[in-house]
Amino acid sequence: MSQQDWLPPAVRASGVERRLKAGQALFRMGQSPVGLYELVSGSVRLVRVDSSGREAVLFTAGAGDTIAEASLFSSSYHCDAIATTNSVVRLYSKPAIIAAFERDPKASQAFMAVLARRIMNLRTRLEQRNIHSARDRVRHFLTVNAGADGRTVVLPGTVKDLAADLGLSHEALYRTLSEMAAEGEIERLKGRIRLTS
Amino acid sequence: MSQQDWLPPAVRASGVERRLKAGQALFRMGQSPVGLYELVSGSVRLVRVDSSGREAVLFTAGAGDTIAEASLFSSSYHCDAIATTNSVVRLYSKPAIIAAFERDPKASQAFMAVLARRIMNLRTRLEQRNIHSARDRVRHFLTVNAGADGRTVVLPGTVKDLAADLGLSHEALYRTLSEMAAEGEIERLKGRIRLTS
């Protein structure tokens, strides 16, 4: 389900790969954007650190996702991008992409659709953060992210990572998952969670 | 600071106005999108209602804002749009806009910039929701939304509306504002809040 099929072949060919080790930053807030990144493999988090030192996870990119689309139109990055695992990214230069948009309306529209989808995802996350109960928030996450069978969710990373994603303390999440499993609402498998319907 | 200057004149001229009374819905989740709305005057909220009946405010549009940009690329609205005050919107049809994109790369790019800005705003909101302390959340809101002087924020609606925007109960917000005013951190004026620096 790679989402960057909209890239014209010429641009795709111009991509430059870069490797990141776990914990390494792809870019930092305030730096000026060089282009669009595509995550080839691994996992990268967009993170903003607030005044109290707390980390807000804005987005967790998986293989195939693009990173920093919004920064194409901005003079600086507005958050940090940190690899959570060893990762490989491909960089497409800003001018090359803009030129492609000038030339190819289809590419433009496909990119707009990518942006639109991102907006919808963000709104879903915002909705999720409005849910106060930890259990309901987990339920929301599970239903929104269920796979093809409608009841299995593959965890992209550790449970602790998920906790940060959900905006819960990891303790609260561990407890909630334990309780839900004990009550038979979910089934915990290796790296997956299944809703027992 | 109307943000829809990117619309080519031909499309702009084709806009159809519609009036909404306070509380009236512009569209509902699940309906199929007819086009892009521009808010001429008033105030419209994008809202999603979760299973427990709680309302999540995803976006509060003011005069000049566009609504449902993301739905241009989707087969159905993913949230409700409710006018909070008497409002006037202008509707631009989907085909007209798509045609403009085909024809005019500049319009496409300008629209992408609008989408990109929306993404950044949403991320800022997400960051805000990650702040647990009510007071810090208010502080964050005030600094992010400060006007030209860097310390005055014009409240778009009632304090209660703001509470919903911030994801706080209105009681908590009333209390927090009272305390901050009592301690001299802010100054409360009619429809405005000023940070006393």
Added chain:
DNA sequence: TGAGGCCTATGATCCAGATCATAGGCAAAA
């Protein structure tokens, strides 16, 4: 193979915000 580090897990405590309740003020409607 030993040590360190991190994830997982769970217990105990605390506190801030949600919720419930009450009341004054203001504005629109009747």
Added chain:
DNA sequence: TTTTGCCTATGATCTGGATCATAGGCCTCA
């Protein structure tokens, strides 16, 4: 003018998640 409804405001109570603490398990690296 009176009524109604909602915003504003604040008090009292409660609860659920944050935080602190502890410990086992697993993987990696030396």
